[in-house]
Amino acid sequence: MAWEIGAVRWKVALALAAVLVAGCHGAAAPHAPASASEWHGNGAMGAADWSKQLDVTITIRDYGYLPRELRLRAGQPYRLTLVNYGSVPHYFVAPEFLASVATRKVEVREQAEIKAPVFTSFELRPRGGSLDVYLVPLRPGTYRAYCHVKDHLAMGVEGRIVVE
Ligand SMILES: [Cu+2]
Known part of the structure; x- marks a missing residue:
């Protein structure tokens, strides 16, 4: 029994x-990687020299992203700062770009660090909401980023990221 x-x-x-x-x-x-080594870009993360990190910024306004085109080099570690100086919340939607990079972390300064293999988009609060994406571009190409709120894309809230 x-x-x-x-x-x-x-x-x-x-x-x-x-x-x-x-x-x-x-x-x-x-787009989730199958393994930790893929997460780290097949060694790109481990090989990256973060003392050579370059800081780049995309500023979001109600009429668009500045710069309209951001150029990055594959294999180079970056801290990509996104900051929304608009009067309403804006998105940074870039699933293809964010799937093409090795992401070390996303940081909200003085607040939090978020660790995940792949991100797809971020929402930034108005009047200065910001975060930092620590990443290494892996695949050359031209990628699109945009805001998908209502008519914001029609208003020009978009940009291009070119990885060389
Ligand atoms: Cu928007």
């Missing part, structure tokens, strides 16, 4: 474990 209850418990535990494993895979983001 005791053995039977034990066996049932085992079956329940195994079924639960299977559900948990399936759940983890199902929850993976479309």
